[in-house]
C-alpha cells in the first residue's frame with residue numbers, strides 16, 4: 054500500500070493540475086547568452102530565445118503559472134511569445150499550452166506528444182490515469198523526426214530521440230548560442246523519472262544522453278528538464294550513474310533476483326546523498342529500471358558507456 058500511494062503522489066507532479074498555490078512560486082530568470090535564457094519556477098525548466106524575431110519558448114510548466122511566466126518574459130522584451138515547443142507530453146512541461154495558445158502562440162511538438170495528450174493515458178506501475186488535455190492545449194504543428202527554427206540570429210535545431218524519458222522526447226540545440234535544452238532526458242543532480250509504463254526506457258535514455266555528449270563540448274551550456282543549469286561534465290556524471298545502476302540491476306535480473314531482492318541489495322547507497330530528491334529516490338529508480346529490464350528478453354546485456 055505504501056508503494057502505491059507513493060507513486061500516486063508522484064503521478065500528481067507530472068500531471069497538469071497543480072496541487073499548490075501559484076503565490077508560492079518564484080520565477081527565476083537566468084540569461085545564458087545575448088538571446089537565450091533559462092527560467093525556473095515549478096515543473097520543467099523553460100528555455101527561451103528572445104530577440105527581434107519574437108520569443109521562442111521551450112516548455113511552459115503548469116497553467117496557474119502562465120501569468121507569472123509571461124510577466125517575467127515581459128520584463129525582458131516587448132515581443133510576444135510566437136512559438137512554444139514541448140520537449141515531451143508530461144503535464145509539468147505542457148500545462149501552460151492552453152493559456153499560451155489562447156494568447157496567440159503556435160505550439161510545436163513531436164507527433165506522439167499530440168497523440169498521448171489527446172487520449173487518456175494509464176500507468177500500470179504508478180497506477181494513475183491522465184485524462185486527455187483540452188483541444189486548445191494540443192500542439193497545432195507536429196513533426197516526426199526533426200524541425201528547425203531560424204530566428205534571433207540562431208538556428209534552433211529540434212530533434213526527436215526515442216525511446217528515452219518517454220517515447221515523445223525532443224532535444225533542442227541553439228546552434229549559434231551553443232545551448233542544449235534536453236527536457237527530461239536529463240535530470241541534473243537528481244535521479245531521473247523514466248516513464249517506463251508509457252514508452253520510456255533506461256537504455257534509450259542512456260543512448261540519448263550519449264548522443265548529447267557527442268554533440269556538445271566543455272563550453273556548451275546544458276538546460277536539464279529538472280535541476281540547475283549544467284555543463285557537459287554534469288551530463289557525463291549523470292550518464293555514468295545511470296549506467297552503473299542499470300548494469301547492477303541487469304546483473305541481478307540475470308541471476309533471476311526478484312524486485313525485493315534487488316531493492317535489498319541497496320545498489321544506489323553511495324549515490325543517494327547526491328541524487329535523491331522528493332520525486333525519485335534510489336529505490337524508485339531501481340524499481341523503474343527493474344520494471345523496464347525485466348520485460349527485456351535478454352536482461353544482463355551490457356550497454357556501452359560511449
Ligand SMILES: [Zn+2]
Pocket residue numbers: 067141143218237
Ligand atoms: Zn517528464
